[in-house]
Amino acid sequence: MxxxxxxxxxxxxxxxxxxxxxxxxxxxxxxxxxxxxxxxxxxxxxxxxxxxxxxxxxxxxxxxxxxxxxxxxxxxxxxxxxxxxxxxxxxxxxxxxxxxxxxxxxxxxxxxxxxxxxxxxxxxxNRTGLAVPDYMDVTSIEEVHSDNFDEITGIDAGAGVVDSTEQAIEAYDLDISVQTSSDAAMTAALGNAMENEEPIVVTAWEPHWKFNTYDIRFLEDPEGIYEEEExxxxxxxxxxxxxxxxxxxxxxxxxxxxxxxxxxxxxxxxxxxxxxxxxxxxxxxxxxxxxxxxxxxxxx
Missing domain, CATH: 3.40.190.10 (Periplasmic binding protein-like II)
Incomplete structure (x- = not known):
C-alpha cells in the first residue's frame, strides 16, 4: 500500500x-x-x-x-x-x-x-482573521493603516481568508492592500519580521503552528467580517x-x-x-x- x-x-x-x-x-x-x-x-x-x-x-x-x-x-x-x-x-x-x-x-x-x-x-x-506580533500596539483591524504597515501579508489568491480580508479593507476603509503569496511565504515573512521586531500584519487562521511558535494575536474585528467559530x-x-x-x-x-x-x-x-x-x-x-x-x- x-x-x-x-x-x-x-x-x-x-x-x-x-x-x-x-x-x-x-x-x-x-x-x-x-x-x-x-x-x-x-x-x-x-x-x-x-x-x-x-x-x-x-x-x-x-x-x-x-x-x-x-x-x-x-x-x-x-x-x-x-x-x-x-x-x-x-x-x-x-x-x-x-x-x-x-x-x-x-x-x-x-x-x-x-x-x-x-x-x-x-x-x-477554528477561526480566521488578521494577526500581528504582540510587540505591536495595534489591537483592532480599524487601526491597520499605511502609517503603521506597508501591506497585509496574505496567502494564495482565492483563499477564503484573503477574500474576507478584501471585504475587511472595504468595510473598515483601510488605505492598504493585501499582498497574496502562500502559506509558506506568509509564515516566512512573519518570522523574518518578528526576528527584527518589524511591523507586520498577516492573514491568519487557527489551528496553525505559528500561534504556538510566535507571540502573535488576532486583531479585534468589531464589524464581524471574520468568523470566530468555524x-x-x-x-x-x-x-x-x-x-x-x-x-x-x-x-x-x-x-x-x-x-x-x-x-x-x-x-x-x-x-x-x-x-x-x-x-x-x-x-x-x-x-x-x-x-x-x-x-x-x-x-x-
Missing amino acids: HFSIKCKWILPLSLSALVISACGNGGQEDGQAEEGQGAEDENGEIELTYVAWESEVASNNVIALVLEEAGYDVNLNQVEQAIMWQSVAQGDADGFVAGWLPSDMATDYERYGDEMIDLGPNLEG EIRTMVREGLEEDEPEAYQILDNFYWETDDMNEVMLDIAENEMEPRDAAQAWIDDNRDMVDEWLDTDIQE
Whole structure:
C-alpha cells in the first residue's frame, strides 16, 4: 500500500518552499509504491484533494495513513481551493478533509455543496482573521493603516481568508492592500519580521503552528467580517459510500482536536520531520482515537 502526492497545477516561486514540504515529502516520486502499514487485504484506490496550507498537509497525511491501514492505496492531490471543490463535485476526486466553513469557503460551498456529501466537521473551534506580533500596539483591524504597515501579508489568491480580508479593507476603509503569496511565504515573512521586531500584519487562521511558535494575536474585528467559530468539514463525492463503504465510514469517523493538528504541524515545522513521518508519530501516540476511526461495520 502507498499514497502518493501529486501537484496538478503550476506553482509560483513563492510556493517553492511548500512544494518541498507538501509534494516532495516522504522521499518518494509520484506514483512510487511504498510498503503499507495495515491491512493485508487490499481495498480500492482513494483520491483526496487538499489546499496548500500546512494545516491540511497535516490532516491529509494523517487520514491517508489511516486509510492505508484499512488496505487502501491513497493519492493526495494538492490543488487550488476552487479546484478542490470542483474535483469532488464532478467525481474526479473522492473527497477532502479541508472544508473551512461556514464562512471561509462559503462561496465554494454554495456553488458545489449540493453536488457532494457533507460528512460534517472533523475539527471544531477554528477561526480566521488578521494577526500581528504582540510587540505591536495595534489591537483592532480599524487601526491597520499605511502609517503603521506597508501591506497585509496574505496567502494564495482565492483563499477564503484573503477574500474576507478584501471585504475587511472595504468595510473598515483601510488605505492598504493585501499582498497574496502562500502559506509558506506568509509564515516566512512573519518570522523574518518578528526576528527584527518589524511591523507586520498577516492573514491568519487557527489551528496553525505559528500561534504556538510566535507571540502573535488576532486583531479585534468589531464589524464581524471574520468568523470566530468555524469548523473544518469532510466532504466526499456522491457514490463513494456505495463504491468504497469502508473508506466512507472511516472518513465519516475522522474527528480530532486543535491540539492534535498542531502537534503534527509542529513536528513538521519545528522538528523538521517529513509530513508522513510526523503523521505516523501522531498515529502511534494516539492509537485509541485512530482505532475508533477504523471501527466500521464492514464485514471482513
